[in-house]
Amino acid sequence: QVQLVQSGAEVKKSGASVKVSCKASGYRFTTYGIGWVRQAPGQGLEWMGWISLYNRNTKYGQHVQGRVTMTTDTSTSTAYMELRSLRSDDTAVYYCARSSGNFWTGYNWFDSWGQGTLVTVSS
Amino acid sequence: QSVLTQPPSVSGAPGQRVTISCTGSSSNIGAGYDVHWYHHLPGTAPKLLIYGNNNRPSGVPDRFSGSKSGTSASLAITGLQAEDEADYYCQSYDSSLSGYVFGTGTKVTVL
Helix, strand or coil: CCEEEECCCEEEECCCCEEEEEEEECCCHHHCEEEEEEECCCCCEEEEEEEECCCCCEEECCCCCCCEEEEEECCCCEEEEEECCCCHHHCEEEEEEEEEEEHHHCEEEEEEECCCEEEEEEC | CCCEECCCEEEECCCCCEEEEEECCCCCHHHCCCCEEEEECCCCCCEEEEECCCECCCCCCCCEEEEEECCEEEEEECCCCHHHCEEEEEEEEECCCCEEEEECCEEEEEC
16 A cells, blocks of 8 residues: 655754655655645644656745755655755644646645654754 | 635534535636645644545545535535544645645534
8 A cells, every 4th residue: 555654753953954754655656746745833734845756846835945855766765855944933744745636737636645744943 | 824715613413514615716726726625633644535626535435525616615524423523624726826725724523
């Protein structure tokens, strides 16, 4: 079955960077994309961006553009999300999710999710 | 604040039917972009309930159904059960933001 297993919780200082991993199994990795979504304490889900596992094309949300980089390692079926210049409002649970549909036509959804990674940013 | 607005909460007794609205605009739902729905218990992985406005993935009970009209979409839950108590989110694409967006989220309470 499809599984996405994320790396463990992180505690970072303001201004630092964090890199979260997401290891996929149970399907052909390069056939789908991977999206990243976060949820800050008491808030809703927020779409952060997406990466194609076929050609590594990316699209980032406006609110993290310039601070986020999404990458993949197809040899290990692992996707990564790095967020730089961390601020206190980056404290959140970060999820990776398998992306289905056609991302570039606006027809895209998330059909399997990782367990989430808590990133805490302290001053 | 999200461009897709949902009611903060809805409630119903076991066995009843509840609906959750997702109101957008001409740059997202009204532009014809599809709506997808997720069930989420905080601290756990969200679960896809509906994709492409009204399609259920394998394993999702037919108690869950989706619809879309104009600039809004709705999720209906019939035969409400205690296990349905969770947060629910809609998701679509917004051309003004050039990205995907989630709704503000709705907490469903089973009375």
